[in-house]
Amino acid sequence: NHLTRSMASASIRASASLAQRVAVVTVAVTATHAFKHNVAEFTLCEGPSMMPTFHAQGDIVVVNHTVARGNADDVHVGDVVVAKSPTTPGGNVCKRIMAKEGSEVRIFSETGNTIRRRKGETPKTFVVPRGHVWLQGDNVNNSSDSREYGPVPVALLKGRVDYRVFPFAYYGAVERRIPISWVKAGFVDDERLDVVSA
Structure with missing residues (x-):
C-alpha cells in the first residue's frame, strides 16, 4: 500500500x-x-530595388511594428517600410515612402528598365488617394514599386525599418531621407525636400 x-x-x-x-x-x-x-521582428530585405541603401544579396533589418501598421500618421516621406506585396500573395516589399495621401506624384516615360526624363517631356501626374502611400525603391532603374502597381493601401503597411543589423559593417539606424536618384530622375524637387546622396 x-x-x-x-x-x-x-x-x-x-x-x-x-x-x-x-x-x-x-x-x-x-x-x-x-x-x-x-512590436518588432528581424526581416531579410533583399534584391536590387533598395540599392545602395541595402545590398542586393540581402540585409537583415529590424521592422518596428509599433509604427506604420495601417496608420499613415506614423510614417513620413523618406521612411523605409515593409508592406504586404500588392502583387504577390504572402510576399512582402521593402521600399521607401515617396508620397502620402494628397501628394502629387510625377511619372516620366519608361524606356526598358530605365526611368528617364526626356528633354521637354511633361510627366504624368496624379494625386495619391486617401488611405494610400506611394512606395518606391531607391534604385529607380531596377525597382518594381508603385510605378508598376500604383499607390499602396496604408492597411498593407507592416512596419517601419528602423535598424540594419547585418552585415555587421553596416549596423545602425536606417535614415529617413530622399535619395538623390529620385531627384535626378525628376520624381521630386530638391527644393521641396531634404535630399541625401545615395
Missing part, C-alpha cells in the same frame, strides 16, 4: 513537472509570437 502511494505521488509530481514545462514553452512561444507580430 505504501509502495502504491509512493508510485502515485511520483506520477503526480512527474505530471506536474511536465505540465509546468508545457506551460513555460507555451508562454514563451506565445510571447515570441506576440512580440514578432506587434
